[in-house]
Amino acid sequence: MEQSQGSLPANSGHAGDIVIEKFWVGSTESASHAQLACSTQLCAFPLGGNGLCIRSTKDPSDQFLILQGHDQPITAVAFGNKEDPLLICSASLDCIIVWSLQECREKVLQGLAPRGTTVGMLSRAVLYLRWSPDDQIVATCAGNRIFLLDVKGLSVLAELGGHLGPVTAVEFCPWEADTIISVSEDRSFKVWDCRTGLVTYTSSVLAAYPLLSLFIDAESKQLITGCADGQLWVFSLAERHHYRCVVRVDLKKRRESFFTRRVKSGLCGLPEVRLLPSTSELDTEGVEAAFPVLRLAPCNLSPILGSENRFLYSGNTKGLWIGSSAALFVFNLANFELEAVLHYKDFQNLSIQVAGSCAMMGRTTDQKALCLLASMFGKKFALLEIDLAMLVKSQQCPGARKHLSVLASSCVLPTSPLYFGIVEEKSTNPVGQKRSAARRGTQDQPLVFHSTVQSSGYASAPRVTMFSPKTNCKNNDKRSSKCKSNYKCQELTLEDSLPTRLCRQVAAALHPAAVCCVQYSGDGRWLACGLANHLSLVFDASLTGAPAVFSGHDGAVRTVCWSHNQKWLLSVAQDRTLRVWSVRQTELILLLGKDMFSKPVQSAQFYYIDAFILLSSGSELQLRKYHIDTCKDEIKRYKQKSWSKSVCRLSMTDGVDMTSLSAVNDFYSHVVLTAGRNRTLEVFDLNVGCSAAVIAEAHSRPIHQICQNKGSSFATQHSQAYNLFLTSAVGDGMKLWDLRTLRCERHFEGHLNRCHPCGAAFSPCGRFVVCGAEDRHAYVYELGSSTFSHRLAGHTDTVTSVAFNPSAPQTTAHASQQEPGWEPASC
Numbered sequence: 023m024e025q026s027q028g029s030l031p032a033n034s035g036h037a038g039d040i041v042i043e044k045f046w047v048g049s050t051e052s053a054s055h056a057q058l059a060c061s062t063q064l065c066a067f068p069l070g071g072n073g074l075c076i077r078s079t080k081d082p083s084d085q086f087l088i089l090q091g092h093d094q095p096i097t098a099v100a101f102g103n104k105e106d107p108l109l110i111c112s113a114s115l116d117c118i119i120v121w122s123l124q125e126c127r128e129k130v131l132q133g134l135a136p137r138g139t140t141v142g143m144l145s146r147a148v149l150y151l152r153w154s155p156d157d158q159i160v161a162t163c164a165g166n167r168i169f170l171l172d173v174k175g176l177s178v179l180a181e182l183g184g185h186l187g188p189v190t191a192v193e194f195c196p197w198e199a200d201t202i203i204s205v206s207e208d209r210s211f212k213v214w215d216c217r218t219g220l221v222t223y224t225s226s227v228l229a230a231y232p233l234l235s236l237f238i239d240a241e242s243k244q245l246i247t248g249c250a251d252g253q254l255w256v257f258s259l260a261e262r263h264h265y266r267c268v269v270r271v272d273l274k275k276r277r278e279s280f281f282t283r284r285v286k287s288g289l290c291g292l293p294e295v296r297l298l299p300s301t302s303e304l305d306t307e308g309v310e311a312a313f314p315v316l317r318l319a320p321c322n323l324s325p326i327l328g329s330e331n332r333f334l335y336s337g338n339t340k341g342l343w344i345g346s347s348a349a350l351f352v353f354n355l356a357n358f359e360l361e362a363v364l365h366y367k368d369f370q371n372l373s374i375q376v377a378g379s380c381a382m383m384g385r386t387t388d389q390k391a392l393c394l395l396a397s398m399f400g401k402k403f404a405l406l407e408i409d410l411a412m413l414v415k416s417q418q419c420p421g422a423r424k425h426l427s428v429l430a431s432s433c434v435l436p437t438s439p440l441y442f443g444i445v446e447e448k449s450t451n452p453v454g455q456k457r458s459a460a461r462r463g464t465q466d467q468p469l470v471f472h473s474t475v476q477s478s479g480y481a482s483a484p485r486v487t488m489f490s491p492k493t494n495c496k497n498n499d500k501r502s503s504k505c506k507s508n509y510k511c512q513e514l515t516l517e518d519s520l521p522t523r524l525c526r527q528v529a530a531a532l533h534p535a536a537v538c539c540v541q542y543s544g545d546g547r548w549l550a551c552g553l554a555n556h557l558s559l560v561f562d563a564s565l566t567g568a569p570a571v572f573s574g575h576d577g578a579v580r581t582v583c584w585s586h587n588q589k590w591l592l593s594v595a596q597d598r599t600l601r602v603w604s605v606r607q608t609e610l611i612l613l614l615g616k617d618m619f620s621k622p623v624q625s626a627q628f629y630y631i632d633a634f635i636l637l638s639s640g641s642e643l644q645l646r647k648y649h650i651d652t653c654k655d656e657i658k659r660y661k662q663k664s665w666s667k668s669v670c671r672l673s674m675t676d677g678v679d680m681t682s683l684s685a686v687n688d689f690y691s692h693v694v695l696t697a698g699r700n701r702t703l704e705v706f707d708l709n710v711g712c713s714a715a716v717i718a719e720a721h722s723r724p725i726h727q728i729c730q731n732k733g734s735s736f737a738t739q740h741s742q743a744y745n746l747f748l749t750s751a752v753g754d755g756m757k758l759w760d761l762r763t764l765r766c767e768r769h770f771e772g773h774l775n776r777c778h779p780c781g782a783a784f785s786p787c788g789r790f791v792v793c794g795a796e797d798r799h800a801y802v803y804e805l806g807s808s809t810f811s812h813r814l815a816g817h818t819d820t821v822t823s824v825a826f827n828p829s830a831p832q833t834t835a836h837a838s839q840q841e842p843g844w845e846p847a848s849c
Contacts, residue, residue: 040412041364044392045082046373046404047075053396054378057098057150058403059110060394062385064123066110067394067403068096074112076123079392079405089126091119091138100151100160109173111160112138113148118162120173142171142178150191154199161202163189168204170216180219184212190233191247195259196240205247207232211257213265223265229253237318239340239355242809244268246342246355248315254344256358258809269358269755269769273313273344273351279719280360284417286718317345319382321352323361325389326411327765343391345380347398352414357757357766362414366395373397373404384410426705426714426761428691428730428744438709439645439670440630440692524816526565530837531555536578537837539823543584544688546829548605550591551837552579558593560605563827565835572603574610583627586687590628590650592635598622600637602664604652611650612664625683630690635666638680643696643706645670672706674698675716684728684747693761695747697725703749705761717764721751731784743788746805750782756793758805770803770810781824783834792834794821800834 051071059066062079069075069088072095077086094115102109108123119138126136146164153160159179162169168182168189187207195201201222205211209232213223231250238245238259245257245265252273258266321341341361344351352362366375378398384391393406434441530537535555542549542563549561551569558572558579577596584591590611591603600623602612614623621640629636635646651663674680678698685694692709701724703717729748745761758768770793781794790811792802800814800821814834827833 040409040416041369042407043372044079044405044407046402049401049403051095052401054398056096056379056396057100058379058381058394058396059099059101060381060383060392061101062383065394065405066099066101067396068099071095072114074099087126087130089121089136089138092116098148098151100153102153102157103155104157109157111151111153113151113162115145115147116143118142118144118148118171141173141176142169144169149188152192152194154194155196161192161194163192166206168192180216182214182219184221187232191236193236193238195238203236203238203245205233205236209233211247225265228255235315235318237342241340242355246318248318248344250314252313252315254315260809271358276360277363280363283718286716313346313348315344315346317380317382319343319384321384322386323354326414343382343384345382345393347377350393356768358769359766362417364408364413373402426693428686428693428761430690430692435709439711440708522812527816528565530559537822538578538580539582540825540835540837541582541584542825542827542835543588544586544828545588546827549835550582550584552582552593554578556595558582558591560591570608572608574601575599581625585628586632592626592628594623594626596622600626611652612648612666613662614666624680627685628687629685631687634669636683636685636694638683638696640679641673641677643672643680643683643694644668645708670708670711674704675713676700676702681724681726682728684730686730686732688732695728695730697728697749699724701725715764720749721754721757723751723754725749725751727782729782729784731788748782748791750793756782781821783824783826785826786828792824792826794824796820800824
């Protein structure tokens, strides 16, 4: 046996600080596929075939312990869950032995050979061992069966059979003591009842390759399993979810997207980082690279990702170590994205470049992780110490350092298009000209035109008491009590109340017509709807009475937007026109026709507190100054007095067509968010007049909607909440992003393949989001959880759009391809 220890340098100066090889050990026999064990204090692995080596992970110079008791090569090793006494179980073809490490050390000090307790003799190859939470039972995977061994009684409690292939991993359910879950080479997982020995659930065949690993997250109640071709599945174990698949991740594709995002962000140009391969390396290795999921282990990312959005998470930011043959992955369970990738080959002096088996364990004291590797082709074992914080931070996008914010941090620059529009408004404002003319025309007239003028009081005696409060009033004012009760109810509603039941449902048209979009006015009194039959409707918020009808489009109305003062309504249709309507007069006051745009207008809205109109046409983002004139000329009624002209035009970096845009209109903000057909998010700073950041590979499908957290009470209490925004894509669900770090904070599950592109909205309290789906439901999520809290039913077709009432947070409007609905909360 040959061994050495110490840190190993890597290809770059900083990589040696990220990964340190604590020691490596050579063996006379290969154990490339044996199950290894690693804890915060010790690690265990087969040595010389039938020997079990126990070694300290803190001080490799400590004397290691070798336990002899097997006649056949050891195939699986597992530590117990309790530290006192610390137990370890080893299995071979001939027997299964449980060792007490304290007793073994005492025997060695006495000069005696340590001996363990044989708890089973199965005469089958054991692939995996797992202790129960109380260390009373050992689940043994032997062949296509699972044996539950009683450690104290030295008996077989149950024999579970049902898999069609060898069982590769098994886990005890943390919140249900009598439930275990297993995965097998038959490419399925099964849920077992230990008391009866029966299968309670069997999944379908998940992949074309065997399932190799399994992990259960107790906090989110999710099951994660990985297979030999690098596919990762996440299933929900919540009672009402019926083992629904949350997400499927292809590590190879996710790795390519991870590096592509950073290459386009300019991270590879940083000289201090070598952990990211170049684009050519990705292309040459993309065909041959395979990342079988050998092992899964928990990882705490809370101290690393920062505390900016601590209010988003009810507990720790859960992560997952994914051990593979060529690399280690850090996977975020909140957003289902990779946080870091560590390739063994990036460290040229590492003893093991290709691993056949691995075991990981994270330390909470110093935010470091231990990884025990077994060589795939050699006869070596190596223990790595990884600085998780340094690894993740070294691979973060440089956008995290830009500190973008929706809230304006500086005044408008003189060269900004926003400044040009404001100055032009002051110089050409007809209202200002009329006022100045009025002043010039009336300067020689008397100040007061009334016949009788009330005395100013100079002739009367001065008042001695200016104000004295009423002290004899009874507290029986019904109006004041009503206001107080309403305020109390509203305060409660902002924090606790959510829509739960259907209250009112109306048909938007006499003939079936899809409702493409809905939006409440800022004061919550009106609800605007865009229909596929070319009409725009404005309902009373209670959906009572006849709606106001706005007709004139020749195509389906796909966007409606209220002005900040609720006087104007903007609509965009498939007829390539943009129209602005007077809500009070229900008539057209501004038309931007087809000849003004080279390509159809995809999105449009009022911007900068109604100072501009912001729209996207093709790959261009246009900022247009407009003027509304409602005066009528009886002679030239056909002539439009309102006008609009372009102030600024910006194009996306890759020149692709924009699919959506969003900006805040409730207060002055310089930031505009856009999405491209190439799945890219791009942030524009209109104060500077250029692109500020690019997020490549934001979704696996083109993004069809961006929704910002605008002006909520929760955002007022947490200013960082203003920088949160949602994106949705058909087939890839809904994601929550933070503008300051350009990070995806959460990927909402539940209906990832049924999310409708135009159906996402923040609640007025800012703590919840709602999303429409093709399964005729609207799903409500809390920001701190990826699992939906409840779903709203009532529609008979796809829910195409949703909106919260800003003045009644317990009310949502969601529309389908047949009718809009109104959803208040039940008290």
